[in-house]
Amino acid sequence: MSTRTLAATIAALALAGCATTATETAGSSKEMKLAFDFTDANPVVLLNKLNNVDVTRKQLIESGVTPKIVMTFRGNASYFTQTNLAAVKEAERADALKVAAKLREMKKSPGVQGLEQCNLPLADRKLNPADLMQEVKLVPNGWIALGAYQQQGYAYIAP
Numbered sequence: 001m002s003t004r005t006l007a008a009t010i011a012a013l014a015l016a017g018c019a020t021t022a023t024e025t026a027g028s029s030k031e032m033k034l035a036f037d038f039t040d041a042n043p044v045v046l047l048n049k050l051n052n053v054d055v056t057r058k059q060l061i062e063s064g065v066t067p068k069i070v071m072t073f074r075g076n077a078s079y080f081t082q083t084n085l086a087a088v089k090e091a092e093r094a095d096a097l098k099v100a101a102k103l104r105e106m107k108k109s110p111g112v113q114g115l116e117q118c119n120l121p122l123a124d125r126k127l128n129p130a131d132l133m134q135e136v137k138l139v140p141n142g143w144i145a146l147g148a149y150q151q152q153g154y155a156y157i158a159p
Contacts, residue, residue: 029065030064030065030066031065031066031067031068032060032065032066032067032068032155033068033069033149033152033153033154033155034056034067034068034069034070034154034155034157035069035070035071035072035146035149035150035154035155035156035157036049036053036069036070036071036072036157036158036159037072037074037142037146037156037157037158038050038071038072038073038074038077038159039073039074039075039076039077039158040076040077041075041076041077041079042092043079043080043088043092043095043096043098043099044095046077046080046099047095047098047099047102049159050071050099050102050103050106051102052159053069053071053106053159054102054106054109057069057106057109057110057111057112060111061110061111066111067110067111067112068111068113068154069111069112069113070113070114070115070116070149070154071106071112071114071115071116072115072116072117072118072139072142072145072146073115073116073117073118073136073142074117074118074120074121074142074143075121076121076125078117078118078121078122078125078127079096079125079127080096080099080100080103081100081103081115081117081132081133081136082127082128082131082132082133083100083131083132083133084128084131085097087125087126087127100133103115103133103135103136104133104135107135107136114137115133115135115136115137116136116137116138116139116142116145117132117136117137117138117139117142118139118141118142118143118145119138119139119140119141120140120141120142
């Protein structure tokens with residue numbers, strides 16, 4: 001196991017331990033709006049964070065709270081919303097495929113409203129908008145999209 005993978009796993013396990021029950025945090029609310037902002041360059045770290053979001057989604061549902069979750073991808077996380085993995089380091093491609101599978105799974109999950117990729121970082125990283133996964137919506141500016149979600153009552157979360 002590489003040092004990066006080990007560090008990513010330890011971080012994910014540490015973050016998983018800080019979860020509380022949904023009823024403790026949601027109070028009497030019957031829905032919770034969450035906008036997650038991902039910028040991770042490491043697919044192992046990103047996958048662990050996506051798994052934590054999925055656990056959170058399931059905990060909300062189990063406690064009777066309807067999740068409304070949006071996940072946004074900016075910066076180096078943009079490499080992992082693509083169907084063409086040519087720009088991903090060879091050593092990270094297997095993990096990038098796992099991220100793609102998790103995104104496809106989550107897009108179909110109850111409570112997930114959308115997956116959005118910011119257009120701004122694509123050109124600098126030589127990523128083609130046409131190679132975006134079909135489950136992910138391209139938005140002109142991720143910050144503007146996140147601001148709009150906050151105006152709709154979504155909590156901004158940068159895991």
